[in-house]
Amino acid sequence: MTDHSLTLSLSQWDTMRRHVTAEAPLEACGLLGGKEGEVKAVLPVKNAAGSRVRFQMEPKAQLRAFEQLESEGLEVVAIFHSHPKGPTVPSPTDIREAGYEVVHIIWSKVGRRWQARGFWIENGHAAEVPLNMQGV
Numbered sequence: 001m002t003d004h005s006l007t008l009s010l011s012q013w014d015t016m017r018r019h020v021t022a023e024a025p026l027e028a029c030g031l032l033g034g035k036e037g038e039v040k041a042v043l044p045v046k047n048a049a050g051s052r053v054r055f056q057m058e059p060k061a062q063l064r065a066f067e068q069l070e071s072e073g074l075e076v077v078a079i080f081h082s083h084p085k086g087p088t089v090p091s092p093t094d095i096r097e098a099g100y101e102v103v104h105i106i107w108s109k110v111g112r113r114w115q116a117r118g119f120w121i122e123n124g125h126a127a128e129v130p131l132n133m134q135g136v
């Protein structure tokens with residue numbers, strides 16, 4: 001079985017959390033660049049859908065983010081987006097529209113706290129993958 005787990009630093013984690021917090025109650029999204037399961041860059045991308053229940057990365061911003069990662073020799077290792085009203089897992093739409101073979105990180109709000117879970121989506125099925133904190 002392939003290991004799709006990711007390792008993130010605390011500041012990368014905080015960058016994502018700040019972005020999803022700032023955009024709430026709208027969904028927020030972005031890309032993580034890295035290598036061999038280690039995250040090296042967090043790039044928030046504008047949600048062109050401007051919606052509380054779905055996201056679509058603004059195409060030009062998404063392209064710029066892809067180009068930036070490529071220029072740094074990184075691959076897209078994950079797409080993150082938020083579910084301000086839940087659920088904590090990918091929605092049927094997320095599973096249907098998962099076009100890239102990357103980890104999908106879902107930020108959801110549980111009570112007053114945000115939490116993040118990672119999933120590998122393949123063949124219409126989402127399997128949870130570990131998100132590890134660097135140095136922990």
Ligand SMILES: [Zn+2]
Binds near residue numbers: 091
């Ligand atoms: Zn979603």
